[in-house]
Amino acid sequence: MTAPHAPSWYAETADKTLAFPPLDGDRKAHVAIVGGGYTGLSAALHLAEAGIETVLVEANRIGSGASGRNGGQLHTGQRRDQDWLERRLGRPAAHELWTLAEEAKALVHHLIDKHQIDAEWRPGLIEAVHKRRLVSEERHYVDKLNDDYGYAHAEWIEPDRLAAMIGTDAYFGGRYDATAGHLHPLKFAQGLARAAVMAGASLHEDTPAIRLDDGMKPLLVTSRGSIRADIVILAGNGLLDGIDQETETRAMPIKNFILTTEPIGAGMPGGLIPGGEAVSDSRFVVYYWRPTSDGRILFGGGETYSRSDPADIFAFVRRHLLGIYPGLRDIRIDHAWGGTLAVTVNRLPFLSRLRPGVYAASGYSGQGVALAPYGGKIIADAILGNPGRLDSFAALPCPRFPGGKLLRWPALVAGMSWYALRDRI
Numbered sequence: 001m002t003a004p005h006a007p008s009w010y011a012e013t014a015d016k017t018l019a020f021p022p023l024d025g026d027r028k029a030h031v032a033i034v035g036g037g038y039t040g041l042s043a044a045l046h047l048a049e050a051g052i053e054t055v056l057v058e059a060n061r062i063g064s065g066a067s068g069r070n071g072g073q074l075h076t077g078q079r080r081d082q083d084w085l086e087r088r089l090g091r092p093a094a095h096e097l098w099t100l101a102e103e104a105k106a107l108v109h110h111l112i113d114k115h116q117i118d119a120e121w122r123p124g125l126i127e128a129v130h131k132r133r134l135v136s137e138e139r140h141y142v143d144k145l146n147d148d149y150g151y152a153h154a155e156w157i158e159p160d161r162l163a164a165m166i167g168t169d170a171y172f173g174g175r176y177d178a179t180a181g182h183l184h185p186l187k188f189a190q191g192l193a194r195a196a197v198m199a200g201a202s203l204h205e206d207t208p209a210i211r212l213d214d215g216m217k218p219l220l221v222t223s224r225g226s227i228r229a230d231i232v233i234l235a236g237n238g239l240l241d242g243i244d245q246e247t248e249t250r251a252m253p254i255k256n257f258i259l260t261t262e263p264i265g266a267g268m269p270g271g272l273i274p275g276g277e278a279v280s281d282s283r284f285v286v287y288y289w290r291p292t293s294d295g296r297i298l299f300g301g302g303e304t305y306s307r308s309d310p311a312d313i314f315a316f317v318r319r320h321l322l323g324i325y326p327g328l329r330d331i332r333i334d335h336a337w338g339g340t341l342a343v344t345v346n347r348l349p350f351l352s353r354l355r356p357g358v359y360a361a362s363g364y365s366g367q368g369v370a371l372a373p374y375g376g377k378i379i380a381d382a383i384l385g386n387p388g389r390l391d392s393f394a395a396l397p398c399p400r401f402p403g404g405k406l407l408r409w410p411a412l413v414a415g416m417s418w419y420a421l422r423d424r425i
């Protein structure tokens, strides 16, 4: 009997009956996939739709990783903004990455529509500016998107209007984005899983992969047997302990935490955030929140760079929530949970053909609601003979974390702590 999802508002409100049998014994497949998050599920779906025999193994439950625990925010663009991308990679590459990110966002909508996934999509996302000194930069960025990128869906919002929209005067204005928005991440993952199975993919929960033996045909050894495959896709995000060193030195798992309040009419007329938008702010350790379909505020804030959770996640996140909404002091907190996301050194995703027959995708750095389903699709496309988009991502610089697998933690902690400090000064 597979264990239930870890407690969260998502687990409580998604399909509790959806389950997939473990994979016992040895089998063969054209493609074996490690990881049942958006990347793995989307790859399985697109490969199965093309008639490829595909087997996916998930260590826990489908969507039990970041894909079923995240803030649900569907962002526009890459994790780095277009100014940064232009400076580092040049204008042509920056424009190409913008186009790919727009395709990624469109893919999410396409998947929801095509497979009729009840993902509770709501349009509208505000990037709120938390320091006065960042206002001119953000206003310039709105103009840049409008003028240089032909993106008419971005608009600058003055502080007064923003305060009325989101119910706090903690911000100095913000960028409204009409085609970004938010969804129920676990329902989205479950919808992808159902669609993949309908298309002919085999999905197996409670089946950790424990080793990958390379050879003419890679052998993926699991806790219960093995899969001999022509091609293996490693889609375990930052959680691929011991399976692939190359990915582990380039993508680093970090923890981030979320709570939900009791239902308070949020996202409803007369309630907090009556327009129903998602909000995320300009902090390096970002605060992000949104109303849920049953009128709660779902708020994410605070990260840790160790493997253990804070002793009291409720208190850990509530402190951040009350910094923005002191008026919620007497509101009950009903759920709090953590999740692991993978970041890369430069926050660009690590999408790679590691060696013949082995692909890896990881390190979406907090932008995976859009980019991970897309990562899965473009790996599937590459396997099907269309490597162009994967090649574009694979060509991006993705340095190893200083110190490699063993010493990357201290380096990351030092770096992240510095940026977290900068958020406060």
Ligand SMILES: Cc1cc2nc3c(=O)[nH]c(=O)nc-3n(C[C@H](O)[C@H](O)[C@H](O)COP(=O)(O)OP(=O)(O)OC[C@H]3O[C@@H](n4cnc5c(N)ncnc54)[C@H](O)[C@@H]3O)c2cc1C
Residues within 6 Å of the ligand: 034, 035, 036, 037, 038, 039, 040, 057, 058, 059, 060, 061, 062, 063, 064, 065, 066, 067, 068, 069, 070, 071, 072, 073, 074, 075, 207, 208, 209, 210, 235, 236, 237, 238, 239, 240, 241, 243, 256, 257, 258, 288, 300, 338, 339, 340, 341, 342, 361, 362, 364, 365, 366, 367, 368, 369, 370, 371, 372
């Ligand atoms: C708290 C939190 C909030 C976030 N908020 C947002 C947001 O609002 N917007 C946004 O765009 N992104 C957000 N993200 C990031 C986003 O969720 C991820 O980028 C995305 O879900 C990554 O998808 P994935 O398929 O690559 O990885 P995952 O969803 O993590 O899936 C990987 C799966 O692989 C499995 N696995 C690992 N190792 C093995 C193994 N050896 N054998 C078998 N299975 C294995 C894991 O159990 C897991 O289910 C957030 C992440 C977290 C944790």
